[in-house]
Amino acid sequence: MTNDFNNxxxxxxxxxxxxxxxxxxxxxQWDLGASCSKDHFVQVDKGEAKQLKASQRSSIxxxxxxxxxxxxxxxxSDLxxxxxxxxxxxxxxxxxxxNPNxxxxxxxxxxxxxPKLSKKLYSFKGIKKLLELLRTAEYELLNKHHAIQNIPYNGLAESEFQRIYLNSEGASRNIxxxxANLYLYARAEENNNKPRSSGAIRIANGIDELDINGCIEEAAKRTIDHLNYRPIDTGKYLVCFTPEAFIELIGAFSNMFNARAVIDGVSLSTKESLGTKISVEELSIYDDSIHPSNVNACSFDGEGTPxxxxxxxxxxxxxNFVHSESTAKQxxxxxxxxxxxxxxxxxxxxWLVISGDTVNPSKSKFNHKEYKDKFILIEGLNxxxxxxxxxxxxxxLPFNGWIxxxxxxxSIEAATVAGDIREVLNNIIHIEKEQQVTHQGISPHVWVDRLSITGEE
Amino acid sequence: MKNPSEFIASVNSQWKSTLESLLSTGKRSGADFIEIFIENIDNINILAEQDLITSVTPSFGKGAGIRVFLDKKDGFVSTNDLSEKGLSEALEEALGMLGLEPCKSNCLYFDGLHQIRDYGIEKENWLYQCPDLLESTEKILLGTNNIKNYGKHITVRRGSYSRTFQEVLIASSDGTYARDIRLHQSIGLNVLASDRTNRSSIGRRYGSSDQPDDLSKWDPEKSAQDICESSNKMLYADYVEAGQKPVILSNKFGGVIFHEACGHLLETTQIERGTSPFSEKLNKQIANKSVTAVDEGISKGAFGSMSIDDEGMEPQRTVLIEKGVLKRFISDRAGEMRTGHKRTGSGRRQNHTFAAASRMRNTYIMAGKYTPKELIDSVDNGIYCKSMGGGSVGPTGQFNFSVEEGYIIKEGKLTEPVKGATLIGEAKEILPRISMCANDMDLAAGFCGSISGNIYVTVGQPHIKVDSITIGGR
Structure with missing residues (x-):
């Protein structure tokens, strides 16, 4: 029963x-992918440790x-x-x-x-330190507003991760x-209104890099901002997606960029789609695995490809499509x-990177901070x-957002946004210039006209 | 790949003294309670696409999860290292989380483990009795092949089979010592139909527990026929018009809404978090009188059934709601400790890397007195949801479910198919609106993802009528 690779x-x-x-x-001929990790995780409930977890995992x-x-x-997982x-x-x-084919x-x-990744390795802080940090974060968030009653979803984690690729022809990769990551989702209720919940996430290379205060501030602001709400009438609206929401939407339809899905016939794209226009001219999208903001960046994939x-x-x-060895060959x-x-x-x-508008950056009236007419700001998709x-x-999709x-x-009480991604890509009326880093990628605010929204009556 | 592992043979001869030593160390160090969960898995997944097997993926694994309680706090450590040294280190780490120093001496500090309750002893040959790779692959290919006979414009035909064999050993400081073997098999078909302008995708899955020969009972022709019929209808469906309407939800997998929107809110993990609107509603009316709902782990062969839960307790039949009145919550050990609601044999986890939590098993609304036709007849203008897609529930209890296959009901008759519908609401508002339950209750296998990972569950219900619900569309 001895595991030879525990350390x-x-x-x-x-x-x-x-x-x-x-x-x-x-x-x-053989090859092998292996990984091992150690994790610490803490969760609290009104100052008390709710769950404390540690794990050692390895698999090949x-x-x-x-x-x-x-x-x-x-x-x-038996090594x-x-x-x-x-x-x-x-x-x-x-x-x-x-499969012979x-x-x-x-x-x-x-x-x-x-590629050279400039990532710093951090030492573990340990469960006690994580608990102390999370207790403080919870306390501060609870005290941001009287309506914040508890933080039902919270967690602070740190992990070490090692990944290896080897093959019988001598390839050897090792990283x-x-x-570290922190999430705080608060629940707030006041004036006999429905309870509201929102929160924030931060990811970093280590606890010392983690923007804990930023996470508290964002979770508090998002939760408090949604306390006063109203229903929305069902109809077609001018919509502005926040960077986080737009990346979520594009990510959900990433099979349009996936060569495996194209070959299998389950993508929105076909081989012939390459070189064709699929969106407005203002839109450019990259996948940048090695972007410095991508905390989970790895210098090679599962087949050892950089x-x-x-x-x-x-x-x-x-x-372009994204490829494995097999799809690239085809x-x-x-x-x-x-x-x-x-x-x-x-x-x-x-890691998606969506470019800001470089065509007419300053000419558009569509700026989420300044636009005067009515629009819907979609903050996050669920x-x-x-x-x-x-x-x-x-x-x-249900969403959190504002009129x-x-x-x-x-804040909008409860609503769903519906559409077709191909129409969305072609109905973009403006992409703001300023990009924002989210935990899933980078994007500016993106404006789309005439999206269907259903309100809860 | 079918040899029983050496792990099984060693349960009685090797494990007991190791586990007693660990539990004793834990108690001696000041822990209130210690639980050790050890597992050994032997799984296989097979994928067929069009007329070829494109992936056969066996996977194996071993590991342990050690949980230590002190007051109402707990520390949990998981490891792949099942050596005595590895387990001792894991225990020490769990104790350290709670501020306890490991106290090492040779004397036992508790009464020792009880005689093993071995629920697995009759199941050790199950791995032999499951279909082998050849039989499994041939059966799936029959399914994908049959689709050709029934589907129009079908461009993608997929079949998949999954078999998981899990052996667990549970020991805890109250003397609990139990072993079980769990076998889950599921098989399903998926199709994508498309012409130049329209697309529809439909999937159906069938699953069972503890039935080694179950794959032979699966009817590939009937499954192919069923999925193609739905796919053909949905290919040319129009988008649904959004609004507030009555809906009829079909039986079997229609129960996913009750599972997600209500069942999760009756788990003690939600009570602990303060996120359930029902936490103070015990013995109060929370649903229409037509609703009686049950969660149990005892239906033979059902996906969510088990001989013992992941804390070593035999599962129960738990009546959650009786004629609209909330009767019971779903509880595990930690839930009982923190909320006072008695355990129901519902402590479940995906594997050793998760601490057990209160989770549903086979959860369903009981049959009513009406026929499905009477429900449809009662609707002037609404939607019939024949097949549900996935869904989710937010932290404030609001749910959202996609309708995979839907039809408009006009003046009591099913008419044209519609796509893109989403059902939106909140459990506490929708439960009182379930005004009619039909007499055709049936179950469907599914997977549930939550705090302790992805687990096997069954959802179910008869056809039910919800008087009014928000339908999202375009």
Whole structure:
């Protein structure tokens, strides 16, 4: 039952075990992705520790190619020698069912130079320190306004993470990182009105970098601002998405940039969509995995391919898809550093960057701070997993937001915004110049005309 | 991949003394209560696309979760390291979280573990009895192949099968010592239909627990026929008009709304947080008199059934609401400690990395006296929600659910299909509006994600009528 890798993963030891198993089973080609992490997490309730958690996790995913060239994959969290052997045998057996029409190979870039990430590694503060910080944060937030009754969803966490990629041709990738995150979601109620809830999240490389005060201020402001609310009539409205909300919306439809989804026929795009206009000219979108603000940045993907900044939409034109080795081969391009690992390799975006308007930045009257006529400011979208039909393009999502009229904001009681992402992209009437960093990416405020909103009567 | 692990064989011979030593250390160090949860998993996922198997993914794992209580606080540590050293370190870390110093001496500080309650002893051959890879893959391919016979404009055909085999060992300082084996299997089909301008996507999933031979009972032809019928209708559906209308929710998976919008608010985790509007409503009318709702873990073969919960307690049949009156909350050990509501055998977790929490099992509204036709006949202008998509509930109890397959009801008759509908409301406002329950209660398997991870559950209900609800659309 001994786990040989409790104090971190050792690439050479893993390679040695895999080499020996491959020789024994007469397997010539294999690769491996491994990760291990340690986490601390605290949650409080009115000054008392509610939940204190720590975890040590490790897992590996092994791919083997059998003599017919077919691939099998197995993962395990048992990193004892016996556990790794069981996974290796499992992968070999699974390879009998490998897909002959789509055989992944090693990434041609698995040994290429990696981008340099300027990330600092932080030491653990420990549970006691986390608890002290979160108690203080909760206390300060509770005292921001008499209507804030409790902070039902709160948590402060720190983690260390190590990730490895190895293959039988000698590729070796290894990265370590540290993260910290804080979330505070308050519940407020006054004057016999319905309870309201809102909050904020902060992510950083370590506790020392975490903007705790900023999180408290934002959570308080968002919660208090929503205390006074009114219903909204069902209808079509001029809408301004905050950076956070617009990134959430684009992220929910990221299959339009995903080569795997294109090949599988479940994307809104087809191979022929590349080079065509899919949005207004003012819109450019990048996926920038290695952006300095991306706390979760990793210099390589699940196949060892270096990550990089990639233009997805350039001035309204669909320019690139994100790829794994397998999808890139089918499109005749290079992998882009967006792969997971598996017998069927998944592909996904990392960190969206939406450009500010560089065409007419100062000419537009649409500025969320100055616009005088009535519009709806959507601050955050909810229930994305339920309200988005990714393969159809439609969405119907509850949101937190305001009716803004003559510069005055009043919170909306409860409402849903619905539409089609392709229409949204083509009905953008303005993209503000100033970009904001969110925990999911970077975007300016984006204005869209005539979106359907349903109010609760 | 079908050999029983060495883990099973070693339960009695090796684990008891190790666990007693750990529990004793915990008690001696000043903890009120210590619980150790150990698991061993052997899972497989298979994906078929069009007429090919495109992914076969086995996964294995072992780990432990150690939870220590002191007063009403608890510290939880999980680890993949099941060596004595690894477990001792995890215990020490959990004790340290609560400000307790590990006290090491050889004497036992509690009465020891009881005789093991081994619910797994009759289940050890289940892994052998499950379909092998060849049988599983052939069955899924039958499903995707059958879709060709029934679907129009079908461009994507997918089938998937998942089998999870979980062996758990639970030991705690009150002497609880129990072992169980859980087997869950699910199989489903998904299609995407499209022509040049329209698209529809539909998915259906079937699941069971503790039925090794269950895959053989799945009818790929009927499933394909069912999903294609829905897909064909929805391909040319118009967007629904938003507004406030009566709705009829179908039986089986229609119960997802009750699960999400009401069931979660009856879990003691929500009571602890102060986020349930029902926390002070025990023995008060919270729903229409037509509503009696139950949560239980005992229906044979149902996805949310189990021999013991993840705290070693046998599950119960818990009547939550009786004729509209709130009768009981869903509670686990921590919930009982913090809220006073007695445990219901509902302490559940996805795996060893989560502490158990009060979670639903098989949750459903009981059958009423009407026929489904009588419900539809009673609506002049409304929506029939034949199939629900996913949904969520916010921290203030507001819910939002997408309707996967819906039809307009005009003057008591089902008419044209509609898409893009979302049901929006709050449980405390909607429960009194469930005015009619039909006599066709049935269950459907599902997955529930919450504080202690993703777990297997069953939702269910008969056809029900909600007199008025906000429908989001375009």
């Amino acid at each position: 971190g993963l050792n690439s050479e030891k893993l390679r040695s075990i895999l080499r020996s198993l491959a020789a024994e089973k007469k397997v010539k 995913t092994i791919r083997v190619w059998n003599n017919d060239g077919l691939v099998g994959t197995t993962s395990t 004892s020698k016996g556990g790794i052997e069981k996974a290796f045998v499992g992968a070999f057996q699974a390879s009998q069912f490998g 789509d055989i992944p190979d090693f990434s041609p870039l698995a040994k290429s130079e990696l 370590k990182s540290t993260h 990550t990089k900044k990639l233009c997805l939409i350039n001035k309204g034109i669909l320019e 499109f005749g391009v290079s992998p882009t550093g967006h792969a997971g690992m598996g017998s069927k390799v998944s592909v996904g975006i990392d 229930a994305l997993h339920a309200g988005v039909k990714g393969s159809q393009g439609s969405f119907s 803004v009229d003559q510069g005055q904001r009043i």
